[in-house]
Amino acid sequence: MAAAPQQSVHPSLPSSTSTLRLLISSSPRRPPPPPPRARRYNRLAASASAAREMPWPHVLTVAGSDSGGGAGIQADIKACAALGAYCSSVVTAVTAQNTAGVQGIHVVPEEFIREQLNSVLSDMSVDVVKTGMLPSIGVVRVLCESLKKFPVKALVVDPVMVSTSGDILSESSTLSVYRDELFAMADIVTPNVKEASRLLGGVSLRTVSDMRNAAESIYKFGPKHVLVKGGDMLESSDATDVFFDGKEFIELHAHRIKTHNTHGTGCTLASCIASELAKGATMLHAVQVAKNFVESALHHMTDSGMNKKWGRSIKEAVQAAIEGGATIVQLREKDSETREFLEAAKACMEICKSSGVPLLINDRVDIALACNADGVHVGQSDMSAHEVRELLGPGKIIGVSCKTPAQAQQAWNDGADYIGCGGVFPTSTKANNPTLGFDGLKTVCLASKLPVVAIGGINASNAGSVMELGLPNLKGVAVVSALFDRPSVVAETRNMKSILTNTSRT
Ligand SMILES: Nc1ncnc2c1ncn2[C@@H]1O[C@H](COP(=O)(O)OP(=O)(O)O)[C@@H](O)[C@H]1O
Ligand SMILES: Cc1ncc(COP(=O)(O)O)c(N)n1
Ligand SMILES: [Mg+2]
Numbered sequence: 001m002a003a004a005p006q007q008s009v010h011p012s013l014p015s016s017t018s019t020l021r022l023l024i025s026s027s028p029r030r031p032p033p034p035p036p037r038a039r040r041y042n043r044l045a046a047s048a049s050a051a052r053e054m055p056w057p058h059v060l061t062v063a064g065s066d067s068g069g070g071a072g073i074q075a076d077i078k079a080c081a082a083l084g085a086y087c088s089s090v091v092t093a094v095t096a097q098n099t100a101g102v103q104g105i106h107v108v109p110e111e112f113i114r115e116q117l118n119s120v121l122s123d124m125s126v127d128v129v130k131t132g133m134l135p136s137i138g139v140v141r142v143l144c145e146s147l148k149k150f151p152v153k154a155l156v157v158d159p160v161m162v163s164t165s166g167d168i169l170s171e172s173s174t175l176s177v178y179r180d181e182l183f184a185m186a187d188i189v190t191p192n193v194k195e196a197s198r199l200l201g202g203v204s205l206r207t208v209s210d211m212r213n214a215a216e217s218i219y220k221f222g223p224k225h226v227l228v229k230g231g232d233m234l235e236s237s238d239a240t241d242v243f244f245d246g247k248e249f250i251e252l253h254a255h256r257i258k259t260h261n262t263h264g265t266g267c268t269l270a271s272c273i274a275s276e277l278a279k280g281a282t283m284l285h286a287v288q289v290a291k292n293f294v295e296s297a298l299h300h301m302t303d304s305g306m307n308k309k310w311g312r313s314i315k316e317a318v319q320a321a322i323e324g325g326a327t328i329v330q331l332r333e334k335d336s337e338t339r340e341f342l343e344a345a346k347a348c349m350e351i352c353k354s355s356g357v358p359l360l361i362n363d364r365v366d367i368a369l370a371c372n373a374d375g376v377h378v379g380q381s382d383m384s385a386h387e388v389r390e391l392l393g394p395g396k397i398i399g400v401s402c403k404t405p406a407q408a409q410q411a412w413n414d415g416a417d418y419i420g421c422g423g424v425f426p427t428s429t430k431a432n433n434p435t436l437g438f439d440g441l442k443t444v445c446l447a448s449k450l451p452v453v454a455i456g457g458i459n460a461s462n463a464g465s466v467m468e469l470g471l472p473n474l475k476g477v478a479v480v481s482a483l484f485d486r487p488s489v490v491a492e493t494r495n496m497k498s499i500l501t502n503t504s505r506t
Contacts, residue, residue, distance in 0.1 A: 057085040057278035060120055060152075061271065062113075062143055063132025063160075064093040064105075064169065071097070071163070071264035072132055076271040083293070083426065084434055085275035088124060090116040093135050095169075099263060102167035110138040114146065121150035127278035130156040130270055131182070133169045140177040147185055154277045157186040157223070158270035161195050164232075164263050175199060184222030188283060190270050191218065192229045206233075208240055208251060215244035225283050227273075231265055239295070243287055252287065253461050254295040255486065262298070269294050272426075276437070285438060288465070292457045293426040299485055315347040317489055322355045324493025330377055330399075330478065332362035345371040358397060365391050375399065377420065380407060385414035401455075403436060405447030412449045419448055420478060423456020424466060427480075438469060445471040453478050460495055467503035476500065 059080050066072035073089050080087035092113055096104035120126065129152050134140050147155065159178050161170045179199060183189055193205040196214040199221075205214055208230070215226040230240045236256065243250040272290030273283075281289065312320075318329055329352055333341045345361060349371045352359040358374035361367050365388055368376045375397030376388050385398050392398070400411040402419040411419050421444045423435045435456065436444070445452045452473045454466050459482035466477060477500065483492045 055125070057275065057280075058088065058125060058127045059085045059130055059271065059274040059278050060088045060090065060126045060128070061130045061132060061274075062090045062092060062117070062134070063130075063267070064095055064135070065091050066095055066097045066264070068098040068263075070099065071267045075264040075267040076130065076132065079268045079271035079293070080275045083272055083275035083279075083289075085278050087271070088120050088126065090120060092139055093133055093169075095133075097163075099261075101165035102163055102169070105135070105169070107135045107139075110136070110142050113139055114142045117143065117146040117150075121146060121152075126150075126152050128152060128154045128156060128274040130158065130274035132158055132267055132270070133160045134174060134178075134182075135170050137171070137174050137177050140174055140182055144177075144181050144185065154187040154274070155185055156270050156274045156277065157182055157189045158266055159189060159191050159195050159199065160266065161198060164265075172198075179221045183218070186223040187277070188225040188227060188273060188287075189218060189223045190227045190229060190266065190273070192266055193232050196228050208242060211240075211242040212244070212249050215242050215249065219244055219246055225287075227287055229266065229269065231262060241287075241291060243284065245283070250284065252291045254291060257295070257298040259298055265294050265298070268297065279437070280439075281437060288462055289425055289435070289437065289457075292459070292462065295459075296427050296457060312489075313347075314344045315351065317484055318348045319351050320489035321483060321493050322351065322357050324483075324490040325497035326357065326483075326493055327476075328358050328360065330360040330362055331373075332480075338367070342367055342370055345373065349373060360397060360399065368392065368396075375417070377401070385411055385416040389415045399453070402444060402448070403434070403440065405444055408444050408448040408450065408452075416450060418451045418453060418475070419444070420453050420455045421445065421448075422454055422458075422478075424454050425457025425462060427457040438466075441466070441474075442469060442471060445469075445473045448473050451475040458482060460492070460499060463496060463499050464503045467500060 061073060061076040063076055064072045066074050072095065073091060077087045077089065090113060092108055094106045094108070095102050129147065131143065134143065161168070163169055175198060191199060193211065196218060197203055197205050200214055200217050203214065205211055211228045211230060215228045218226045226244045228242045230236065239254045239256045241252045243252060269290045272293045273286045276286035276289045277283070321329065329348065331345055331348055333344065336344070341364070345367050349359050360375045360377050361373045362377050363379065363382050365376050365383060369391070376392060377399040378385060378388055379401045385400050388398050398416045399418045399420055400416045402408045402411055402421055408419050421436065421441055424437065424441050426435050441454055453476050454474060455478040458466060458477045458479050463477055467474065479496060483489055483496065486492045
């Protein structure tokens, strides 16, 4: 058996593994790069077999159209596309709707809904059906009949009854067919607190403990999982959802974003769950990805200049992250002018130097050289790690973002010290960045000869589960929004660090 490549701790880096970003350098001795032709052949072979083995994940949404484009079919198609799933649609109703409310509803005749269902399900290979607005008993029944005729891998039921604006989208008589017929076929149902209350005869839901009781009661109607969503519990500082699988309750927390633009969050969440299930994720993972996506999307809509938004300079943010326990800082600045970026980098360098925390610069070798930073992190479309090494010399740290085992191998060949792997979850800080999920992260970690830092949508509610994957090469996580798009960077960093410390001990 070949010996594993020797790894030595970079002299300028702390040696603990329970860090926000821990970067470990590899042995300077590397094998020569394989001849180019062989590499090209392998890449082609890999992509052809991947295409054969992984047909496009397909979600069918059975829902109403929202003329305003924020909820319903329109939200579903956008969410599925963002998560890399194909989305076909059966329209149950056409609504005249905008951000203020629903002005009119035109219900599609039941027989025509049956015809749409037949057209799609009899011809295309649908993985997951996701339901939204089902306006009448008859529509629910038509759907149940079609699903019995054309079974799918999973059914996600979002029991849409009343819109965020308070307008009725489904007759109250549908409650009984939802409970007695559709729920029993569902893999997950996702009521908000108002819908959960109506399904349970009007019980009041004010606390997380009430949400747990409601999830347990709704589970008894027959779905395999229940997610009671707390977006409408406006008095709570967190947006907490309760997940129940029949045995265990899991609370999913997100920071409550101060915005009134939550129209369509429920539709987006259910479509994300459906997309992840279509890609083969487990239910809990699908729900976590979806929750994260909605939180990121709300963040993105409200503000992107996180530190500016919270009234801090980049220097203050770095100071606070270090005080909270960050062990490596990476400076990423996409929008500022070079001179402004360099000034910020120099200011950060001073703080990092005095605290013994290495500072890496994203993409910009020139900035790193000008402020004598400890290293550079590059993406796949930037200069290669090999070229960066030539410019920076042997003593500096070089990181490369990788999504595939082939990229990880190339990073090793090129003389990088670590790889960043992601996005693990969807994130608002990088547009159009396909997510890898736990499976993608695992594949890259197991193949990589270099230490790996997980990145993308990582926050306090999912960092533990990333580290609990127990991947030997996974040395830490890189975090942006979860620390900086918050009122207290010190508190968030401390919290994140304690989560990582606890999971690395277990
Ligand atoms: N202001 C907010 N900040 C963060 N997450 C939110 C906010 N509002 C809703 N969410 C989340 O969006 C998802 C949809 O929830 P909710 O709005 O309760 O459903 P619905 O749209 O069906 O009423 C849930 O995961 C919820 O926690
Ligand atoms: C056609 C249609 N379907 C669903 C919703 C619910 O969305 P939300 O509860 O987020 O307003 C909506 N408003 N319109
Ligand atoms: Mg909502």
